[in-house]
Amino acid sequence: MNKLKKGDQVVVLAGRDKGKRGTVAQRVDADHIVVDGVNIVKKHVKPNPMKGTTGGVVDKTMPIHQSNVAIFNPATGKADRVGIKLLDDGKKVRVYKSSGEEIKA
Structure with missing residues (x-):
């Protein structure tokens, strides 16, 4: 059973975004998750006229x-x-360690 699921509110403990809060958007694999508003990088994309996308620098989570x-x-x-x-x-069921209260999600 995974301890973090999609839709959970989380706090970042380490890294350049330490202290930020966000919602888990998806699980990438067993160890990695995507959190909204955290670990945003600049990605350079080439234009693709077949798909109708323009090139440039975009923000990606x-x-x-x-x-x-x-x-x-x-x-x-x-x-x-x-x-x-x-x-x-x-x-x-998942519970908070500090109180033993069940996590509603």
Whole structure:
């Protein structure tokens, strides 16, 4: 079970965007996620008349390693770690480590 999912609010812990908050837009692979507004780079693109795209410099959001982000806990207003709890009916749910409260997502 992945500890971070699409749509989660996260806080960046390391790197040039440290302290920024954003929403997980997608999971790229097992270790990398794309967060809206974080790790934006300038990408030089060539014009492609077949697709109708113009060339130039565009801003692109690049993936970031999931170890460099932590889930945002709205109850405390801080970053928090994620734990996995097994319910009585056998289902696994994600919980905040600080409070043990279930993550709603």
